[in-house]
Amino acid sequence: SQELEQSPQSLIVQEGKNLTINCTSSKTLYGLYWYKQKYGEGLIFLMMLQKGGEEKSHEKITAKLDEKKQQSSLHITASQPSHAGIYLCGAASKTSYDKVIFGPGTSLSVIP
Amino acid sequence: EPEVTQTPSHQVTQMGQEVILRCVPISNHLYFYWYRQILGQKVEFLVSFYNNEISEKSEIFDDQFSVERPDGSNFTLKIRSTKLEDSAMYFCASSRGILEQYFGPGTRLTVT
Numbered sequence: 388s389q390e391l392e393q394s395p396q397s398l399i400v401q402e403g404k405n406l407t408i409n410c411t412s413s414k415t416l417y418g419l420y421w422y423k424q425k426y427g428e429g430l431i432f433l434m435m436l437q438k439g440g441e442e443k444s445h446e447k448i449t450a451k452l453d454e455k456k457q458q459s460s461l462h463i464t465a466s467q468p469s470h471a472g473i474y475l476c477g478a479a480s481k482t483s484y485d486k487v488i489f490g491p492g493t494s495l496s497v498i499p
Numbered sequence: 500e501p502e503v504t505q506t507p508s509h510q511v512t513q514m515g516q517e518v519i520l521r522c523v524p525i526s527n528h529l530y531f532y533w534y535r536q537i538l539g540q541k542v543e544f545l546v547s548f549y550n551n552e553i554s555e556k557s558e559i560f561d562d563q564f565s566v567e568r569p570d571g572s573n574f575t576l577k578i579r580s581t582k583l584e585d586s587a588m589y590f591c592a593s594s595r596g597i598l599e600q601y602f603g604p605g606t607r608l609t610v611t
Contacts, residue, residue: 418598429590429604430542437598475542485530485554485597486544 389414389478391490399496400466408461408493410476416456418479420487421448425472433461463495471497501525503603505591511609515580520606522574522591531574532592532600533566535559542590548574581610 390413400406410419418437422430434443436452436459443450447464463470473494477487504523512518524531533545546556548566565577574593578585588607592600 420600422602427588427607430592430602432599432601435599477542479598485547485549486532486557487534487542487600488544489542491541 389488391476391478391488393474393476393490393493395493396491397494397496399498402467402497402499403465406463406466406495408474408495410459410461410490412457412478414457416452416459416478419450419452419456419459420475420477420479421450421459421461422475422477423472424475424492430475466495466497468497468499471495503591503593503601505589505603505606507606508604509607509609511611512581514583514610518578518581518608520576520578520589520591520608522576522593522603523572524574524591524593525595525601526572528593528595528601530554530594530597530600531566531568532594533576534590534592534602535587536590536605537584537587545576545589578608581608583610586610 392411394409420435421433424430434450439454439456441452449462452459473492475492476490506521531548534542536542544557546560547554563579567575586609588605590605591603594600
C-alpha cells in the first residue's frame, strides 16, 4: 500500500523567513495534494500537482512535484503568522484515485 | 465561495448508541467522501460515494458504518453502535471530478 512521509515533523520559524516542507511517496504518484489544517479544524485545499516537474504557486506558497513523481516540496516565502498550521500532503494513486492517502503532517509555527 | 458544511460540529454519545453525521457537499459536485482523524493521528479514508453507491471503502468501514444521500443535497454517515474507538474528527469531502477534494470543517465525535 502507498505510504507518505513528511519532513520535518515540525518547524518553528521567525516571521519573514522562508521554509520548505518535503513529502516522499513509497510509490509513483498519480496526483499529489497539499492541504493546510488549522489545529482542530478542517482541511483547506492548497493545490494539486499531477505532472512530473510541475510547479504551482498560490500567493506565497509554491509546490513542486519531481520528475519521477515520488517527491514533492512545499515552499513558503517570507512566512507570516497566518501560515501557521499543519501542512498535509496527500496522494491519489492510479489504481484508487478516488481516495486520498495522507501523510502524517508537518506542524508549522511562525513566531512574530 | 461555495464550501462543504457539516453538522453538528461536536457530538457526544454513549457507547452503543447510533449516530448520524451530516454533510452538505458543494452543490455541483458528484463525488462524496468520508474521512476520519483520531486525535494525534493521520487523516484516514473511510468511504467514497458516486452515482448513489459506494465506489470504494477502507477496512475501517465495516458493517457498523453506512452512508446515504437521502436527497439532492445531504450526505450522511451513520454509525450503528458506537464504540469508544470511534471517537475522532470526521470529515466530509466532495469533488466535481475524481480529483481536487474539498473538505468540510469536521464533526468531532466523542463516545463515552
